Amino acid sequence: MEAVIRVTSFLSADVENGNRTNADRAYDHIREQLIMLDIRPGDPINDDQLAAALGLGRTPVREALKRLERERLVIAYPRRGTFATMVDLTxxxxxxxxxxxxxxxxxxxxxxxxxxxxxxxxxxxxxxxxxxxxxxxxxxxxxxxxxxxxxxxxxxxxxxxxxxxxxxxxxxxxxxxxxxxxxxxxxxxxxxxxxxxxxxxxxxxxxxxxxxxxxxxxxxxxxxxxx
Structure with a gap:
């Protein structure tokens, strides 16, 4: 089952800054969902669904997901897709x-x-x-x-x-x-x-x-x- 995306308040206090790009806005939104486990660990992440929920194009969403992968909040598998990382208690x-x-x-x-x-x-x-x-x-x-x-x-x-x-x-x-x-x-x-x-x-x-x-x-x- 794909993650259900909720649009909530941003974590960052400066997200309304006019200098922020659509990729920045997508990053803030998706990151909050991942951190608060609104997107559950192991959930598949559909960039089309994210783009539609956020009112953005696929390109900024994909850029955001690349940043989130570097932060170990999502992981991308070839031919399988992108998933929220598991929470490792160790x-x-x-x-x-x-x-x-x-x-x-x-x-x-x-x-x-x-x-x-x-x-x-x-x-x-x-x-x-x-x-x-x-x-x-x-x-x-x-x-x-x-x-x-x-x-x-x-x-x-x-x-x-x-x-x-x-x-x-x-x-x-x-x-x-x-x-x-x-x-x-x-x-x-x-x-x-x-x-x-x-x-x-x-x-x-x-x-x-x-x-x-x-x-x-x-x-x-x-x-x-x-x-």
């Missing part, structure tokens, strides 16, 4: 090892260098997640988690670090989504970002790094408790 340790090093670095850097515009965006997100309740739909709550991570990576001002962490967070989120129906306290997990954001806005790199490390470590421990 990747958890490897992903967590790198995130524990780089996420605190990004948060500390953001606390030192974030622009006023970045701080305004983080403040807006903090207000948004402070309103999250335990009764909110878990997938929508988790989308807010991804939005906050992306904003912090951008606020670090290091595009190379941002690219690495965006990729790692995508795979971590896919793991999280596998267990979402068994995870208690998803809203609490997302609200953990509030003191982190406050530390960044206050220009406190040590506190920002410590909050981030605790958050990433907690994610790994929570998933391991369910294995």
């Amino acid at each position: 990747d958890l340790a490897d992903i967590s090892e790198i995130r524990k090093q780089l996420e605190p670095t990004a948060a500390a850097r953001a606390a030192r260098t974030a622009t006023s515009q970045a701080c305004d965006e983080l403040s807006r997100l903090a207000a948004e997640i402070s309103a999250v309740t335990d009764d909110d739909e878990p997938h929508e709550v988790l989308r807010k988690d991804v939005h906050v991570h992306r904003a912090i990576y951008r606020a670090s001002g290091n595009p190379h670090l941002e690219d690495i962490l965006v990729s790692l967070d995508a795979h971590a989120t896919r793991i999280w989504c596998l267990f979402l129906d068994r995870l208690p306290g998803v809203a609490d997990h997302v609200r953990e970002h509030i003191p982190l954001i406050e530390a960044i806005i206050a220009g406190d790199p040590e506190a920002a790094a410590a909050q981030t490390l605790a958050h990433v470590t907690g994610f790994e421990q929570t998933i391991r408790s369910l294995l």
Whole structure:
């Protein structure tokens, strides 16, 4: 059965930028569906269906799928087609090892260098997640988690670090989504970002790094408790 494509809000905060191409827009849409498991692991991906759902041509969709293949979110087989990659739980340790090093670095850097515009965006997100309740739909709550991570990576001002962490967070989120129906306290997990954001806005790199490390470590421990 082919994946059913939903058009939802973009993960990236700058997707409405007029300089973005149709391939960029296709990439953002498809990537979110893959990360949130709206396109399930192992699902075949039909570029005609995607193009029709997104109101785009096949060429930008194919360009987007090539980018997603480099990120290991889809895999193409000759004469078989393109499929969403499986979620490999053995990747958890490897992903967590790198995130524990780089996420605190990004948060500390953001606390030192974030622009006023970045701080305004983080403040807006903090207000948004402070309103999250335990009764909110878990997938929508988790989308807010991804939005906050992306904003912090951008606020670090290091595009190379941002690219690495965006990729790692995508795979971590896919793991999280596998267990979402068994995870208690998803809203609490997302609200953990509030003191982190406050530390960044206050220009406190040590506190920002410590909050981030605790958050990433907690994610790994929570998933391991369910294995």
